[in-house]
Amino acid sequence: MPPPSAFSFPGGIGINLYVENLKKHFGGVKALDGVSVTVTEGELAGLIGPNGAGKTTFVNVITGLFAPTGGRIKLGDIDITGMPSHRIAARGLGRTFQITRGFEQLSVQENLLIPALAAKGTPRTEVDRKAEEIMDFLLIDHLRDELSVNLSGGQQKLLELGRVLMLDPDIIVLDEPFAGVHPELRADLHDHIDELYEAGKTFLIISHDMESIFKLCERVIVFNQGKKLIEGPPDEVREDEVVLEAYLGD
Ligand SMILES: Nc1ncnc2c1ncn2[C@@H]1O[C@H](COP(=O)(O)OP(=O)(O)O)[C@@H](O)[C@H]1O
Ligand SMILES: [Mg+2]
Structure with missing residues (x-):
């Protein structure tokens, strides 16, 4: 049982994400060169790596935006490899x-x-109610009538998180949620993620910003040049020489 939370949305229903030997080639570029990753229900996992490591490609392939060149993706017992993105989202x-x-x-x-x-x-009434709850939760209710083009970078990230929450996902993948976000809003975003995690949501957070990931996540996965370098608790990954080298070479 997750600890009690002010957040009333349903928590995870017990599905893991399994990615096996995933490959995605763009012509001669091996953006993903055989990576295997498991995200376990209820965890807050981070994926880091220098620019061009393949992080965004990984997200695009597991969520059905791109078909993989090879490998398999499973959500619980269901093979979702090559499934269209709206069906993966619905799952x-x-x-x-x-x-x-x-x-x-x-x-x-x-x-x-x-x-x-x-x-x-x-x-419609249920969707309206939910939008209210999410605006309250993310503290953006005062912005309800603002055009999204007028939002700051950080406010747009909050809205983007809100749009994902509207679909009640079990596993939430955030791609660079802290990029271009004012430090104050960044702290808010950390708090929201923490609270959702406490409520039972599963997260995979992608960032090239190591510090945010080390602070938030209980497990960190590192990509470099389309491969998984290492994964483990933040303290171990932080000290790893191969990781430091990959970043310094960036
Ligand atoms: N749509 C695409 N077409 C061609 N090459 C791409 C495409 N998307 C990504 N790449 C290449 O794949 C590699 C990994 O990119 P990306 O997944 O965006 O890395 P990251 O998110 O870790 O910075 C890079 O070399 C990038 O240029
Ligand atoms: Mg990226």
């Missing part, structure tokens, strides 16, 4: 984008409603 794997993809000329509230209304036959 409980939610993600944000490194480049925020909100509808710029729509309000914060509209941005929250749209993915949920498009995804499934949830009654």
Whole structure:
């Protein structure tokens, strides 16, 4: 049982993500060169690596945006390799984008409603209620009528997290959630992630910002040049010479 939380959304229902020997080649570029990663239900895992390591490609392939060149992806017992992204999202794997993809000329509230209304036959009143709860939770209710184009970088990241939460994912993949975010909002974002984690959500957080990941995550996975270098508790990974070398070479 996860500890009690102010957050009332359903927690994880017990699915793990299994990625086996995943490959993605772009012509001669081996963006992913055979990586195996497991994300276990209820954990807060981090994925780091220097620029070009293959982190975003990994997210794009596991969430169905790109078909893999090789390997397998399973969500619980279900093989989701090559499944279209909306079906993967409906199965409980939610993600944000490194480049925020909100509808710029729509309000914060509209941005929250749209993915949920498009995804499934949830009654409108329920979707409205949920959007209210999420705006409250993320402390963005005062921005409800603001066009998303007018939000700061950090506020856009909060909105992006809100859009993912609208679909009630079991596993939430965040791609560079702290990039370009003001330190104060960054601390807020840390708190929100912590609270959702306490409520039972599973996270895979991708960042080239090692410090945020070491602070937040209980397990850290390191990619370099399309391969997994090492994974382990933050303290171990932080001291690892191969990791330091990969970063210094960046
Ligand atoms: N759509 C694409 N077409 C061609 N090459 C790509 C594409 N996406 C990524 N790459 C290449 O794959 C490698 C890994 O990129 P990426 O996954 O974005 O790394 P990271 O997110 O770790 O910085 C890079 O060499 C990048 O140039
Ligand atoms: Mg990236």
